[in-house]
Amino acid sequence: MTTLPLAGIRVLDISQVMAGPFCCMLLGDMGADVIKVEPPGVGDSTRKSMGFRLKGEDSPGFLALNRNKRSVTLNLKDDADREVFYALVKTADVVVENGRPGVAERLGMSYEALRAVNPKIIYASISGFGQTGPWALRPGYDLIAQAMSGVISATGHPGGEPVKSDIPVGDLGAGLFAVYAILSAVIGRDRTGEGQFIDASLFEAALGLSVWATTELWGTGKSPSPLGTANRMSAPYQAVKASDAYFVFGAANQKLWLAFLDVIGRPELADDPRFLTNTERLVNARELIDLLKPIFLAKTADEWVEVLLAAGVPAGQIYDYEQALASDHTAARQMVLDVPHPVEGTFKALGFPVKMSATPQQVRHAPPLLGEHNEEIRRELAERGLLDGTKGDAAR
Template sequence: MINSGATNPLPLAGVRVLDVSQVMAGPYSCMLLADLGADVIKIEPPGTGDQTRGAMGFKMKGADSMGFLNMNRNKRSVALNLKSSAGRAVFLRLVKTADILVENYRPGVMKRLGIDYAVLHEVNPALIYASISGFGQTGPWADRPGFDLMAQAMSGVMSVTGYPDGPPVKAGVPVADIGCALFATYAILAAYIGRTKSGEGQFIDASLFDAALAFSIWDTAQYWGTGVEPYKLGTANHMSAPYQALKSADGYFVMGATNQKLWSLLCAKIGRPELCDDARFMTNPLRLANRLELVAELEKTFITRASTEWVELLLAEGIPAGPINTYPEAFDSAHGKHRQMRIEIDHPIEGKVPNIGFAVKLSATPQQVRMPPPLLGEHTASILAELGVNEVELASLTADGAFQP
């Protein structure tokens, strides 16, 4: 179990979050809040739980997938049937104790269950209610099912991903899902700070589509500035050149000479001073306009040495460069280890479980792993006891099918 030993209370200690979400964007957002000390109660359907528990094409020792274990630490789990009257009654009691609720069902589902924002605002006016969906709560596409792939395709991200002559390619990581989780978390924390002044909660509408579009800064800057529709560039970009992967004697590496000083240094370092005086490459706009010719000229030199040699030579000159690592290489690198980007936590079934570490580091109140990812319904009994549910009510809840004891 990771624990920094810090004595200061975590920033969100005492904040209660109801995680009524599944798969990625909602659970990831809630885990970020949990890492900062929030008491996150994961509300899951009895029997199956979060869909991600059974996802992926391989099995662990227990029933939960590695994906679930990587997005649900520091949470408590309640298996609660929100379709039953008794389940909803228990849920509303939880809502009265909560500061934040995060859900990612399709628009309209929470209303049909009788637990949408309008209802819960009456129960708890201070509640911050974040709805995460594929396309938002309003608009012509609002009712569509939405996953990361659809958001990447329909937002334009896939139109600029890959090489010009290649088939459609999505980003290798779920940028819409994770981006939406981050935007939702930023909005939740802003709303929480705002509540300290107003005393009122509010509704947050976050979508994968909006998040993916929000990442399009450079592409839309070019489009709005020139009228040229953004297009695929492989590893290059629209802002500067050379800035991409380049072929070496044993593969590829990345480098960027993003201003005139770095370009001059590059030409000198690789023994090609004539490139600085080449009319095609004298300025950044010219290098962008003649990028293919530029790459061809540079690779005439770069294919004479291995990637690691070029990276070392360029870095010694102050020119940004780096190898193209696999994930194992990145996690196992000296830097990845120093940054603690792979951590291990204790799990009651799996033993030591690897998790991705904390992506940002707080000096006075560093995030902590206080609990492993929960088993389905692991904390149902204890949380019901916190709510004051007695044995008679417990028997009634069991008969109603509200939860699995």
């Protein structure tokens, strides 16, 4: 097996549900030794979530977010188990937690407490709204983050009911931003010898991913509103209906606009004052699409996509997830994996969304059973002299 970039980095994952587990899985995919610390008996609450199962008791959601980890069960309210946890902290580089502000402190696992055990620890805390500010103590879910960051206000169709992004941009975005901060802190620690505290939140992730939409507010003074599939900066750039189905295309610059007009047989529109430049096309976007609608009804979606692509105009069919995952391109990019599992046999999971040429990622560990590595991890601590192997209590 190729040595992965994060081999030798140990991460303690004391998070649950999505943002923290996703962050830690990405670190594990790159080679980190991720130890998932879970409450005895119940574990990560996502193990019991969702209304469907494959074969075992763990939900497909848990399986999707927890590969390349080992599991140890510790009751962090119990003194003896907390000492085992502190022993693990002495061996760790990174700790990731996603409780509401104040919870970690009550359990004796705040940044200050763990820094006293290991001064070099990098501690990432992921919460709904961050550790400071008037909303800090509010419970945080992706839905709330999307609502209060402005994302929902600009999603959906004009005049329609509020619509959230089906992709949990707050949760997954917070996990991604936490990875970026953790790796930066690891590099910084190599120079300074010091760890640090990382404060990430679902709210700021959703807001941070709004970097494009917010330019409309600051550029025009008007808050972005829902546009359906249309684009705020280019037109035409959206979904349109062919004779049999919808498809998408984007004539996002002047060259593509002229090529698009040749494809649809309407070159005279290049001289129409309403559509001369992208600026005019955006102002008159509704009028433009209404003019184009009858033209698209002349061919099927597949036919339009074929002729547009041949002319160099970006276009694509609208696939559901079953179609997308079954595509030849998905297979070529190895984006569906069959992951071996001690209970499921194998299960399907998304592959690695970025490729590393010299150190390709690997599924080294299936998503762990609850407490699957209890004995193994305690034995490792005992071998390091951090745990009494006979009594199972951490060395004091």
